[in-house]
Amino acid sequence: METIGADIVIQVLREEGIDVIFGYPGAATLPIHDRLMNSPIRHYLMRHEQAAAHAADGYARATGKVGVCLATSGPGATNLVTGIATAFMDSTPMVALTAQVSTSLLGQDAFQETDIIGITMPITKHSYQVHNVKNLASTMRQAFELAKTGRPGPVLVDLPRDILASKCELAGERGASTLKMNGKRAETPEQIEKIARALNQSERPLIIIGGGVKLANAFHLIRQLIEKANIPFVTTMMGIGSVDAANGYNLGLIGTHGNELANRIVHQCDFILAVGTRFSDRSTALIEEFAPLANIAQIDIDPTSIGKSIKINLPYVGDIRDALTALLPLVNEKEKSEWLQRIEAEREAAEKKIANGSGCGQAGDFIRKVQEAMPGETTVVADVGLNQIWTVRTWKARDPRSLITSGGMGTMGFSLPASIGAKVGCPERAVVAITGDGGFYMNIQELATVGYYNLPIKIVVINNGHLGMIRQIQDLFYNDRFNTIDLGSKVDFVAVARGFGIPGSRIVVDENPQSGIEAMVNTEGPYLLEAVVDPNNYVFPIIPPGRSNIEMIHDRLD
Amino acid sequence: MTVRENTISILVNNKPDVLARIAGTFSGRGFNIESISANITRNPEITNIIITTIGDQETVIKLEKQLNKLVDVLEVRDLTDVSSAQREMILVRMKVTASNRDRFTQIVDIHSWKIVSTDADYCILEVTGDRQEIEDSLSLLETIGMEDFVRTGIVALKRCSPQQIG
Numbered sequence: 001m002e003t004i005g006a007d008i009v010i011q012v013l014r015e016e017g018i019d020v021i022f023g024y025p026g027a028a029t030l031p032i033h034d035r036l037m038n039s040p041i042r043h044y045l046m047r048h049e050q051a052a053a054h055a056a057d058g059y060a061r062a063t064g065k066v067g068v069c070l071a072t073s074g075p076g077a078t079n080l081v082t083g084i085a086t087a088f089m090d091s092t093p094m095v096a097l098t099a100q101v102s103t104s105l106l107g108q109d110a111f112q113e114t115d116i117i118g119i120t121m122p123i124t125k126h127s128y129q130v131h132n133v134k135n136l137a138s139t140m141r142q143a144f145e146l147a148k149t150g151r152p153g154p155v156l157v158d159l160p161r162d163i164l165a166s167k168c169e170l171a172g173e174r175g176a177s178t179l180k181m182n183g184k185r186a187e188t189p190e191q192i193e194k195i196a197r198a199l200n201q202s203e204r205p206l207i208i209i210g211g212g213v214k215l216a217n218a219f220h221l222i223r224q225l226i227e228k229a230n231i232p233f234v235t236t237m238m239g240i241g242s243v244d245a246a247n248g249y250n251l252g253l254i255g256t257h258g259n260e261l262a263n264r265i266v267h268q269c270d271f272i273l274a275v276g277t278r279f280s281d282r283s284t285a286l287i288e289e290f291a292p293l294a295n296i297a298q299i300d301i302d303p304t305s306i307g308k309s310i311k312i313n314l315p316y317v318g319d320i321r322d323a324l325t326a327l328l329p330l331v332n333e334k335e336k337s338e339w340l341q342r343i344e345a346e347r348e349a350a351e352k353k354i355a356n357g358s359g360c361g362q363a364g365d366f367i368r369k370v371q372e373a374m375p376g377e378t379t380v381v382a383d384v385g386l387n388q389i390w391t392v393r394t395w396k397a398r399d400p401r402s403l404i405t406s407g408g409m410g411t412m413g414f415s416l417p418a419s420i421g422a423k424v425g426c427p428e429r430a431v432v433a434i435t436g437d438g439g440f441y442m443n444i445q446e447l448a449t450v451g452y453y454n455l456p457i458k459i460v461v462i463n464n465g466h467l468g469m470i471r472q473i474q475d476l477f478y479n480d481r482f483n484t485i486d487l488g489s490k491v492d493f494v495a496v497a498r499g500f501g502i503p504g505s506r507i508v509v510d511e512n513p514q515s516g517i518e519a520m521v522n523t524e525g526p527y528l529l530e531a532v533v534d535p536n537n538y539v540f541p542i543i544p545p546g547r548s549n550i551e552m553i554h555d556r557l558d
Numbered sequence: 559m560t561v562r563e564n565t566i567s568i569l570v571n572n573k574p575d576v577l578a579r580i581a582g583t584f585s586g587r588g589f590n591i592e593s594i595s596a597n598i599t600r601n602p603e604i605t606n607i608i609i610t611t612i613g614d615q616e617t618v619i620k621l622e623k624q625l626n627k628l629v630d631v632l633e634v635r636d637l638t639d640v641s642s643a644q645r646e647m648i649l650v651r652m653k654v655t656a657s658n659r660d661r662f663t664q665i666v667d668i669h670s671w672k673i674v675s676t677d678a679d680y681c682i683l684e685v686t687g688d689r690q691e692i693e694d695s696l697s698l699l700e701t702i703g704m705e706d707f708v709r710t711g712i713v714a715l716k717r718c719s720p721q722q723i724g
Contacts, residue, residue: 117575121582126629146629180632304623 001038005133005164006031008171009097010039012140015174018068020424021097022046022055026072028099028112031164044424044453047445049076051417053083053096054443058421060092061404062379062429064217066147067421070097074112077158078119082411084154085123089408090238091215093152095143096124102162103131120156127156133163137171138178145179151302152215187318189326195273195297195314196330202271202295204339205231208254208283211238211407212276212300212320219243219400221324222275229331231273232343234262236283237407239276241397251343255283256543257389260350260359263549265343266291274298274312276320278305280408289548299323353554354540360390361537363462366509367394370432370460373517378430379404379422383415383439386468389539391434402429413442416459420446423455432458437487438467447500450526458520459497459504459528464535465489472538476556477545497528504528559614563592565637565644565714566622571630572598572605580607580631583624589613593646595711604632610712637714644714646692649674650683650699650707658703665702669695680705 009032013021022044025033036043046052049071056067067087071080077098087094101110117127125146128139136159143155199205213222223243226233233243234254243250252259254266263285266272272294277283284290287309297314298306306315316323358364367390371378376398382391382405397403404422406414419433440461450457467485474482497504503523507516509531520527541552570576577596584591589611596607611618615638622634637644654662654676666673672684685695689712696707 118578121575121579122586125627180629302627304620304627308620 002167003170004031004035005136005159005166005168006035008133008136008168009140009159009164010035010041011170012137012144013041013068014039015141016066016144018066020044020059021068021070022052022059022421023070023097024049024052024072024076026074026076026099026112028073028101028161028164029070029076031161032070032097032099032159043070044420044449046417046420047448048443049079050083050413051420051443051446051449053080053094054086054411054414054417055421055424056094056096057083057087057090057092057414058381058404058418059425060087060094060421061090061418062401062422063425064214064401065425066093066095066144068095068097072099072112073101073116073161074114076112077114077116081119081123084120084156086406086409086411086414087154088123088125090211090406091152092154093147094154095147096120096154096156098156098158099164100129100158100160103160104162106160116156116158123154124156125153127158129158130160130163133166133168136163136168138175141174142179145177149179151212151300151305187316187323191314191316192323192326193330195316196327198271198295198297198314199229199231199273200330200332200334203336204269204293204342205229205271205273205336206265206269206294207231207233208266208272208274208277209233209235209239209242210275210277211236213239213242214276214400216276216301216320218275218320218324221321221328223247225324225328225331228328228333230334230336230340232265232340234258234266236277236280237392237405240392241400241403244398245396246398251347253392254549256285256549257282257393257539258549259393260353260541260552261343261347263543263552264346264350267293267548267550268342268346269294272296274300275324276300278302278308279310281309282407284310285543285549286547358390358394359540360394361534362510363387363390363533363537364394366462366513366531366533367391367434369513369517370434371395373521374432374458375430377428378402378432379426381405381415381419381422381431381433383433383435384410384412385436385439386464386472386539387434387436387439387462389469390462393539412439415439416443416446416450419457419459420449420455423457430456430458432460434460434462436468437461437463437465437491437493440493441487444496447497447502447528451501454525456525459502459526460520461493461528461530462533463493463530464533464537466535468535468538471535472542475538476553493528493530502526502528504530506530506532508532510534559616561612561614562638563610563612564615564618565642565712566609566611566618566625567635567637567714568607568609568625568631569599569633570605570607571632572603573630576605576628576630577607579628580609580625583628584609584611584621587621587624589621593711595713608637608712608714635716637716641717642714643717644688644712645686646689646710646712647684647686648692648696648707648709650685650696651705652681652683652699653703653705654679654681655703662702665698671695
């Protein structure tokens with residue numbers, strides 16, 4: 001068999017240690033799909049290209065490796081877009097491969113031609129179109145390097161069909177990197193010394209852990225810092241699990257849907273060490289009133305993340321591991337009994353305001369029961385909406401990559417396909433996808449993928465018959481004028497699952513949830529558990545739009 | 559923060575999609591490109607794009623950081639507060655009649671403007687200068703029979719070498 005461009009694509013995938021890709025074929029991808037038969041790379045055939053991108057994203061988040069998805073030209077490529085944007089917002093390392101019409105047809109409005117380079121410009125780190133098979137290997141290599149380097153993210157490589165089919169030699173050794181490192185300034189040791197001094201002098205310090213801690217594999221270092229210097233910490237949604245949620249210094253999630261305690265302590269602290277977070281509006285609420293008493297130090301590898309929304313007194317641009325390694329020996333082991341006592345008093349006050357602790361009502365209790373029934377080594381993949389907030393506020397993430405969700409983009413329909421990627425990437429771990437009924441509809445076709453590959457994923461559909469989070473907003477801020485949020489109750493999700501070859505059952509959470517949870521846990525292979533909750537079961541406290549993070553409301557009448 | 563016009567010089571790889579990425583970075587972050595000029599440098603594989611945009615300094619620094627993240631952007635220099643020569647050029651089509659001919663010739667002579675092309679009733683004039691000179695010239699020409707003009711973006715060059723400025 002003669003070597004063609006598609007063999008080079010596979011050669012570089014192998015070089016990069018890729019053994020799984022998520023994709024969907026079309027006429028233009030066929031050179032690759034044909035040659036994949038000769039390679040050990042496993043190709044998971046999804047039922048929609050959007051799901052292929054989410055699966056590659058879930059795979060990358062679960063493993064820390066680069067996720068790869070593959071789609072054909074035109075609609076195949078455009079269907080990836082939501083998945084690529086989701087990965088971009090949460091800095092997932094991903095390489096998206098799209099086939100393209102032959103170079104001779106480019107720009108002719110050929111069948112299934114689309115300008116995917118133009119479409120994906122704002123949602124990729126970069127996108128490449130290959131015009132000569134001689135550049136194919138170097139472009140593919142650069143795409144992988146770029147996806148992993150600095151702040152990770154998705155990179156797209158557009159591959160015209162004739163390039164994939166053209167005869168060539170396999171690529172030689174990879175040359176030196178040609179990737180430029182713009183705007184990368186070397187931080188001086190003095191900057192870390194300044195941060196250490198400010199931290200040591202502070203009386204009420206706080207660490208904010210963002211998603212960057214996971215991306216930098218800096219879990220051990222951040223835990224050492226917390227425990228050495230007795231510093232309490234809060235997390236952003238992307239930072240959850242970087243340190244075991246049960247750690248005594250954990251004050252919870254900050255932001256508009258965060259924990260009362262976490263938000264109140266942000267407001268009271270005199271020093272913040274922000275690690276791998278970009279201070280998104282979800283985390284800060286009203287930016288002008290965020291952490292009014294704090295001197296803020298920020299460590300981030302992306303210079304654009306520093307000072308983007310908030311003034312930073314002590315910036316450090318660089319790898320979190322380098323920064324924490326340098327910082328650790330300079331930090332004093334200091335008792336902070338007064339500060340920690342004050343926090344305990346705040347914790348008690350905060351707990352009193354919320355009826356049953358989590359503020360997630362019957363749904364929170366149910367998710368807690370699901371976690372108790374699942375093995376310790378379980379990865380949970382939350383969708384978007386109330387189910388996401390219930391999950392991230394209730395699930396005690398023990399391991400760094402054990403809680404996966406679409407934070408920045410807030411993509412409904414993410415959890416089912418992403419859980420496929422997470423399961424394929426970490427087959428030894430149990431995987432549970434938690435979704436609402438609304439998000440479930442958005443990629444419901446992936447039940448077919450789960451069933452076809454018999455992936456033992458537990459799918460929990462929390463069904464309130466409504467778009468719950470939007471319902472809560474209409475209830476609280478639109479004078480309970482409900483509109484366009486009723487999804488009805490006519491669909492039998494258990495029958496739907498059965499139609500896809502997946503067993504399941506239906507429970508009402510305030511009646512007898514345990515029987516359904518047990519059936520799910522005791523069934524080998526995939527399972528769908530439909531859990532009916534009251535549509536009036538919201539999440540509290542929340543911060544209304546345009547308010548600061550201590551102006552939380554605690555119930556409908558607040 | 560004072561809002562002002564900023565001059566940004568961007569060195570990029572001379573590739574088809576680079577300008578779209580730069581324009582997208584401006585528009586995606588809510589900036590308007592007031593003027594733009596681009597051409598190759600001594601190295602024909604590298605293009606220098608000079609853009610002027612209105613914003614306060616803090617916001618423009620954020621924009622420059624975003625530009626720096628683009629793979630094909632090699633260097634971003636803010637020339638706003640740097641000693642630099644800045645020029646733009648206009649080509650002006652004038653209707654020349656018996657009544658304005660003398661005054662027109664006199665003004666062109668005084669300013670040492672260059673006449674690029676002439677025929678019986680029209681001529682095309684070339685004027686270069688900094689922004690204020692161009693504005694003044696246009697006001698003047700408006701009064702003596704200007705029919706149309708085209709105007710380039712600003713080109714700007716630092717007065718001393720990058721090493722000296724650092």
